[in-house]
Amino acid sequence: MTTMKVLLVFAGIAETGFNSSGQKLKLIWINHGLASIAGSVKKAGHEVNFIDLRQLSSWDEFKAKVTAYAPQVVGITMMSVDYETVTRAIELIKEIDKRIKVVVGGPHPNLALEEVKANTDIDHIVLGEGEISFVELLGDIESGKAVNRVIHGVKPDLDALPFADREIFAAGEMPIDHFLRIPFVTIIAGRGCIYNCSFCQPAERMIFGPVVRRRSVKNVIDELKLLRERSNFQSLMIHDDCLTEDRAWVMDFCGQYRKNGFKQPFICQSRADIICKNEDMVKMMACSGLAMFLIGFESGNQRVLNFLRKGTKVEQNYKAAEICKRYGVRVWANYMLGIPTETKEEALDTLAMIRKIKPYRASPAFFTPHPGSDLYKYCEENGLSLMKSHSDYSRSPDSPKIKGVDYLFLREVLEESKKIPLSVKIRRKIDHTVERKIKKHVIKFKKKIGLAA
Numbered sequence: 001m002t003t004m005k006v007l008l009v010f011a012g013i014a015e016t017g018f019n020s021s022g023q024k025l026k027l028i029w030i031n032h033g034l035a036s037i038a039g040s041v042k043k044a045g046h047e048v049n050f051i052d053l054r055q056l057s058s059w060d061e062f063k064a065k066v067t068a069y070a071p072q073v074v075g076i077t078m079m080s081v082d083y084e085t086v087t088r089a090i091e092l093i094k095e096i097d098k099r100i101k102v103v104v105g106g107p108h109p110n111l112a113l114e115e116v117k118a119n120t121d122i123d124h125i126v127l128g129e130g131e132i133s134f135v136e137l138l139g140d141i142e143s144g145k146a147v148n149r150v151i152h153g154v155k156p157d158l159d160a161l162p163f164a165d166r167e168i169f170a171a172g173e174m175p176i177d178h179f180l181r182i183p184f185v186t187i188i189a190g191r192g193c194i195y196n197c198s199f200c201q202p203a204e205r206m207i208f209g210p211v212v213r214r215r216s217v218k219n220v221i222d223e224l225k226l227l228r229e230r231s232n233f234q235s236l237m238i239h240d241d242c243l244t245e246d247r248a249w250v251m252d253f254c255g256q257y258r259k260n261g262f263k264q265p266f267i268c269q270s271r272a273d274i275i276c277k278n279e280d281m282v283k284m285m286a287c288s289g290l291a292m293f294l295i296g297f298e299s300g301n302q303r304v305l306n307f308l309r310k311g312t313k314v315e316q317n318y319k320a321a322e323i324c325k326r327y328g329v330r331v332w333a334n335y336m337l338g339i340p341t342e343t344k345e346e347a348l349d350t351l352a353m354i355r356k357i358k359p360y361r362a363s364p365a366f367f368t369p370h371p372g373s374d375l376y377k378y379c380e381e382n383g384l385s386l387m388k389s390h391s392d393y394s395r396s397p398d399s400p401k402i403k404g405v406d407y408l409f410l411r412e413v414l415e416e417s418k419k420i421p422l423s424v425k426i427r428r429k430i431d432h433t434v435e436r437k438i439k440k441h442v443i444k445f446k447k448k449i450g451l452a453a
């Protein structure tokens with residue numbers, strides 16, 4: 001077998017544009033899909049190069065880099081929001097050399113296959129998970145074997161995969177909040193989600209299947225040990241959609257995390273109902289370093305929660321916040337305004353809930369219909385969507401998302417909900433300090449990789 005020259009591309013700049021690496025805390029996070037694929041491709045003996053559009057300044061620079069590397073195969077990941085930028089990247093790649101094979105994967109091809117198939121510049125589309133099937137495809141391209149255009153990715157045994165190859169991302173990740181120290185790292189312990197929220201599903205089931213597959217605790221701890229050795233990370237985020245759904249896994253992980261000498265604070269997502277039903281697990285997590293839960297409270301109104309198929313009760317939202325406070329776990333509150341069918345009174349219920357909960361961070365979003373979700377379908381069927389381009393799927397609250405919603409009113413509600421008593425001024429001051437620190441970090445990083453600051 002000869003070595004293939006493979007280029008992986010992260011084109012997630014729809015929301016932020018070029019030169020965006022590090023502008024906001026989370027914009028410097030690695031993309032785990034590509035990092036995992038890079039690990040498998042390298043293990044198979046191929047040469048991997050990587051372009052992160054967040055770190056480039058223009059399409060000209062992208063073109064120059066692709067030309068200089070002269071890859072045989074380019075693999076690109078695609079969320080719906082990134083459709084336009086991925087399409088532009090592909091156009092330029094084919095302008096450089098029509099023989100370069102372009103392969104796409106990620107959420108959007110799974111959720112809008114016909115649209116992706118219509119782009120004839122795309123040679124192969126990998127559905128589902130890519131590690132095994134992308135490597136196989138490279139072998140087939142190399143040997144000149146005829147391969148289907150659409151490939152159904154074989155699900156890997158997660159413990160058998162090489163760890164995510166973080167080396168391809170030149171920049172260190174930045175924490176989501178100032179209380180978490182750098183070096184900060186993100187990991188993924190599993191894939192899929194068992195819940196059925198209408199603003200998300202069936203998208204996740206279409207990508208990862210109906211059940212959650214989780215790495216073993218040992219495998220995750222081994223990766224953390226390696227990260228400790230390499231970067232001496234000081235804080236950690238576990239990205240899983242809902243890690244806490246697997247109580248036995250979490251209890252085991254907490255024990256192993258402590259036993260192996262990890263003291264770094266970590267954060268992860270959870271749900272109000274899980275927190276209420278598993279107070280002892282929250283306590284165990286808090287004792288093991290859990291510093292914050294990101295909780296999708298979504299709404300303070302029961303009818304709206306039911307409409308969202310969230311599976312939680314408003315009372316559980318309140319109780320979960322209390323439990324977190326009891327154990328010193330900060331609450332990052334995610335909630336939505338402008339949900340289809342939501343009345344102004346119901347939106348005010350959400351404002352009242354947030355005021356009462358007093359989360360550490362209030363993180364509101366105007367509801368956005370994301371392709372692949374049942375609520376997206378609902379919006380399309382009822383002629384509600386105001387989306388003009390894929391980049392409108394970004395979370396930015398600036399643009400109206402659906403018809404029949406008074407966004408002027410909701411903007412006021414949104415701003416009010418963010419006014420968390422007492423801490424606002426202090427928080428802003430802290431935020432400014434953090435922004436300054438990040439700017440310094442970015443300047444240093446750009447110098448390191450030879451980019452003008």
Ligand code: B12
Pocket residue numbers: 012013014015016026027028029030031032033034036037074075076077078079080081082103104105106107108111126128129130131134188191192199200201203204207239240241370371372393394395396
């Ligand atoms: C972490 C995360 C983020 C991080 C991204 C960090 C980064 N740098 O990439 C942050 C918080 C920034 C983020 C932001 C957003 N996210 Co997000 N995010 C996730 C989350 C929770 C985990 C992603 C992940 O790492 N998964 C694990 C890896 C292994 O899976 P993967 O990336 O899908 O990759 C596998 C396969 O898809 C495939 N594959 C992927 N790419 C490729 C490429 C090739 C060539 C091949 C062969 C295969 C392949 O193989 C991979 C390995 O098996 C997912 C939910 C989920 N569980 O996946 C949502 C998810 C991807 N996000 C979603 C959304 C909607 C968003 C936002 C639009 C929301 C918003 N505006 O706030 C933004 C868009 C950001 C942007 N691109 O501009 C949706 C996407 C839906 C869609 N229709 O595209 C998801 C699926 C959640 C959901 N169900 O709604 N997100």
